[in-house]
Amino acid sequence: MTLSKLVIAGLSAIALSCSAVSAAPVLIGNASLEGVSLSDSDMQAVLLGKNVSLGGKRVVIVVAKASDGQENFLKSKIGKTGSQFNNHWRKLFMTGGGVAPTQVGAEADVVSKVSSTPGAIGIVDDSVAGGLPVIGK
Amino acid sequence: MNITTRYNKIGATLLIAALASSNAFGAGSWKGIQFGGFASQGYLVNSGDNDYLGETSEGTFDFREYAASASYATGEWRIGAQVFGQKLGVYGNDELALDWASIDYQPAQWLGFRAGRVKTPRGLYNEALDVDSIRPFVLMPQSVYDARLRDFNASFDGVMMFGNVAIGDSNSFDYKVYHGDIPMKVESGANDYFNQDLPYPNTSIGMDSATGGSIFWNTGLDGLRLGYSASVFDNFNMDREVSFGPGFPPVILNRGTQDYKRQLLSAEYSVGDWVFAGEMGRETALYDITDADGNSFDIFLDFEVEYAYASVARRLSEKFEVGAYYSYSMETQVSSDGVTAFPDYEQADLSVSVRYDYNYNLLFKLEAHYMDGSGKIFSTPSYLQPVEDRDGSWMLFAAKTTYTF
Numbered sequence: 190m191t192l193s194k195l196v197i198a199g200l201s202a203i204a205l206s207c208s209a210v211s212a213a214p215v216l217i218g219n220a221s222l223e224g225v226s227l228s229d230s231d232m233q234a235v236l237l238g239k240n241v242s243l244g245g246k247r248v249v250i251v252v253a254k255a256s257d258g259q260e261n262f263l264k265s266k267i268g269k270t271g272s273q274f275n276n277h278w279r280k281l282f283m284t285g286g287g288v289a290p291t292q293v294g295a296e297a298d299v300v301s302k303v304s305s306t307p308g309a310i311g312i313v314d315d316s317v318a319g320g321l322p323v324i325g326k
Numbered sequence: 327m328n329i330t331t332r333y334n335k336i337g338a339t340l341l342i343a344a345l346a347s348s349n350a351f352g353a354g355s356w357k358g359i360q361f362g363g364f365a366s367q368g369y370l371v372n373s374g375d376n377d378y379l380g381e382t383s384e385g386t387f388d389f390r391e392y393a394a395s396a397s398y399a400t401g402e403w404r405i406g407a408q409v410f411g412q413k414l415g416v417y418g419n420d421e422l423a424l425d426w427a428s429i430d431y432q433p434a435q436w437l438g439f440r441a442g443r444v445k446t447p448r449g450l451y452n453e454a455l456d457v458d459s460i461r462p463f464v465l466m467p468q469s470v471y472d473a474r475l476r477d478f479n480a481s482f483d484g485v486m487m488f489g490n491v492a493i494g495d496s497n498s499f500d501y502k503v504y505h506g507d508i509p510m511k512v513e514s515g516a517n518d519y520f521n522q523d524l525p526y527p528n529t530s531i532g533m534d535s536a537t538g539g540s541i542f543w544n545t546g547l548d549g550l551r552l553g554y555s556a557s558v559f560d561n562f563n564m565d566r567e568v569s570f571g572p573g574f575p576p577v578i579l580n581r582g583t584q585d586y587k588r589q590l591l592s593a594e595y596s597v598g599d600w601v602f603a604g605e606m607g608r609e610t611a612l613y614d615i616t617d618a619d620g621n622s623f624d625i626f627l628d629f630e631v632e633y634a635y636a637s638v639a640r641r642l643s644e645k646f647e648v649g650a651y652y653s654y655s656m657e658t659q660v661s662s663d664g665v666t667a668f669p670d671y672e673q674a675d676l677s678v679s680v681r682y683d684y685n686y687n688l689l690f691k692l693e694a695h696y697m698d699g700s701g702k703i704f705s706t707p708s709y710l711q712p713v714e715d716r717d718g719s720w721m722l723f724a725a726k727t728t729y730t731f
Contacts, residue, residue, distance in 0.1 A: 230495050239490035239500070240435035247401050268548040272641065273596070276460040279362075279730070284445045284453045285406050285426040288360055288399040 214258035215315040216325035217300070221246050221307045227325040233267045235310065237277060238287040243324075246308030250290035251299050258296070259312040266325075354731070363394035363408075366458055368726035374717035376703050379465075379473060380415025382722065388413045389726070391456055393425060404430040410456065414473055417515045425456075426481050436489040444486050447502040447540040448555045449590045449605050452479055462649035462681040464693040464724040467635035468702060469655035469675070470590065470605050474515030482506040482536050496546040503539035508559070517564075518706045523627075523659055523668055526566045527707040529578065534561040538588070549596040555607075559586040562611070578618045581627070583611040599641040606634035624662075631657040647681040657701060669713045671701030688729050695722040 216232060218225060222244045227235065234240040241248055252274075253259055260271045269277065281287035291309075293302050299311035300319055315323060354361045371385035372378060380386045390413050397406030410425035412418035426445050432438030445453040454460060455471055465473060472479075484506015492498045510516060510531045521528045538557025545551065563582025570577075590607035613627040637651035657671040679693040700716035 228495065230492055230498070234435055234490060234492070234498075239498075241399070241404075241432050242402060247399055268596070270599070270641075272644075280454040280457050280460050282360065282362055282397065283364070283393070283395060283408065283457050285395075285397070285408065285428050285440075286445070286453070288397050288404060288406075289362070291355070 212258075212314050212316055213326065214256075214262040214312050215318060215323045216262070217303055217311055217313055217318045217321040218243070218324040219246075219303050219305075219307055219309045220321065222310070222324055223322045225322070225324045229266060229325075232325045236263070236267050236274075238281050241287070243308065243310070249306050249309040251302045251306070251309050251311035252290045252292055253296050253299050253312075254292055254294055256296055256299075256312070258314050262312045358400075359396055359398045361394070361396050362731060363392070364456075364458065364728055364730040365392040366390055366726055366728035368464060368724060370722065370724050372697075372720055372722040374720045375715075376700055376717050376720055377415075377709075377711065378703055378722060382415075386415065388415055389724075390420075391458075393456060395425075402431055402433050404432075412476070414476075414515070417474060417477075419513075432489075434489070436491045438488045440486045440488065441484070443481050443483050444504065444506070445481050446479060446508075446536075446538075446557075447486070447488075447504065448479065448538070448557065448588075449540070449607070450553065450592045450594050450603055452555075455480065458691075458726065458728040459689060459730045462639050462647040462679045462691065463637075463651070463677070464679060464691045464726045465677070465695075467605075467637060467651050467653035467675070467677075469633035469635055469653040469673070470607060472515075472519070472702070474704070475519055477514050478508060478510065478516035478519075482508050484536070486539075494546075498544045500542040500544065501539065502541075505535065505537045508533065508536050515704075518704050520564060521566075521707065522705050524566075524568075525707045525710070526568045526579075528564045529567050531564040533559045533563070533586070536560070542592070547595075551592075551594050553592040555588075555590040555592065557588045560584070562586040580616045580618070580620070581613050582616065583613045583629075586611040601639045602637070603639075604634070604636040606632075608632050625666075626662040628660045628662070629658075631655060645683050647683075649679045649681075651675075651677050653677070655702060671713075673697060673699035673701040687731060689727065691724075691726045691728075693724040693726075695724070697722060 225244050235248055263269055263271060263274050278289045282289040293299055296313045296317055299313050300317060303309040303311040304321060368389035369387050370379055370382045370389050372382045375383050377383050380388045393408050393410040395408035407427035408425040409422045411420055411422045413420050424443055426443050428440050428442035428444050430438060430440045451466060484504060486502055486504035488502040490498055490500050512528055517528055517531050536557060536559050540553055540555035542551050542553035561584060563580055565578050565580050567576045568579050588609045590605055592605045594603045609631045611629045615623045615625045633655040635651050635653035639649035641647045653675040655673055659668040675695050675697055677693060677695045679691060682690045697720045700718055703711050703716055705711040
């Protein structure tokens with residue numbers, strides 16, 4: 190392998206690595222939540238339904254039916270798998286403790302729903318967040 | 327239109343609405359109103375002649391539950407309701423009833439108010455006893471969560487204050503404090519539970535008020551929470567029709583206590599695909615026997631029940647989950663007259679369960695119990711099962727399927 194090929198391969202690896210870093214799941218919010226910034230404990234409270242308002246708006250949690258990024262985010266931020274998260278909300282919803290998250294198909298649908306719903310939040314890869322505010326990461 | 331018919335129509339409407347559109351959270355929606363519910367059918371059979379949760383010595387399909395709920399939230403407000411029906415042996419009778427119907431106002435994370443018919447906070451799982459889809463067990467540990475006392479334990483009519491108080495970055499407390507009333511019926515498992523000591527039927531049962539709450543510490547160790555629950559039933563009492571023999575007209579005596587107290591310590595640790603839980607508690611009451619005019623016979627009954635369980639559950643895969651628990655209870659009652667003797671009621675229950683999720687909505691469960699003791703068998707005036715006639719060592723098998731929508 191020539192030196193130039195080694196350099197190109199190295200640069201490609203760095204680029205891919207940078208891309209992987211930037212492809213981190215984040216918590217986005219509707220434009221009405223511009224300026225809101227949540228700590229880990231704030232995110233936990235919101236995602237578990239303990240805090241139902243943000244920026245004066247009722248929180249509407251939007252989740253994708255299946256998303257690796259969302260799964261990883263839930264595990265790292267609230268310590269629950271997707272299945273445990275669903276069970277938590279099933280329990281709340283069926284016992285009069287809260288209104289369940291809105292489920293959509295994929296991350297693009299999360300962005301679309303969050304974009305059109307005041308107070309909505311959702312977990313997506315930051316590369317697809319568009320212009321929506323990132324309120325937690 | 328009577329109330330039952332009205333509830334039936336409400337339930338059917340909610341059911342249709344929920345089936346029309348649903349998502350994985352068990353919640354469909356229409357114009358911002360979320361709908362959901364579940365329906366389950368089970369089978370119970372045990373070895374020997376004990377009849378435990380119905381006619382289980384012969385095997386029974388009288389073991390089912392179903393519910394439909396609706397909720398709507400806007401701003402700091404939420405309103406919702408659920409209708410529920412069940413058949414568990416002679417209890418429930420497939421009649422729909424209002425399980426919970428409440429309105430919330432939550433102006434802050436640390437402060438919220440809920441009023442109406444509200445699920446009773448008690449321990450780790452009391453509020454979600456009916457939600458089969460969140461655990462592998464068919465029967466929750468009966469020492470703490472007796473299925474026959476569901477009506478008594480499920481909800482109260484009154485008000486509750488609740489909230490989550492953050493302490494630093496990684497600790498917080500969930501609290502719930504309530505006051506209200508628990509409506510009780512003579513045709514209920516709770517009435518039978520409190521009508522076992524003497525062969526005279528209760529003609530009424532009730533209390534002036536119920537006050538209690540729970541506090542849970544969400545510790546800095548991810549997945550670990552510790553809690554304490556307590557409640558007091560004020561002026562809890564029951565009237566009994568007592569016969570002193572042929573030729574004597576029956577008289578009404580009252581068995582009542584100023585304070586029926588319950589306490590429960592709880593711990594749950596959820597790590598990865600494992601959930602470990604344990605709870606232990608105690609209930610006490612000092613009953614006074616009075617005549618219809620409230621005159622005391624100066625006979626006091628010192629009642630105490632202690633219970634505990636430890637459980638473990640593990641999600642093996644997307645399709646399978648297993649669980650096991652050991653549950654124990656001991657109930658005693660001592661009369662101050664020094665003459666009347668009541669047996670101790672002791673029972674230990676070792677259980678293993680397996681759950682299969684056909685898909686997100688439909689699940690199947692199988693469970694086996696080895697019972698050591700028979701203290702939780704009911705012996706009531708209408709269905710006597712004296713302690714000396716019971717099997718002391720026996721097996722109980724349970725199967726259940728639940729559809730959640």
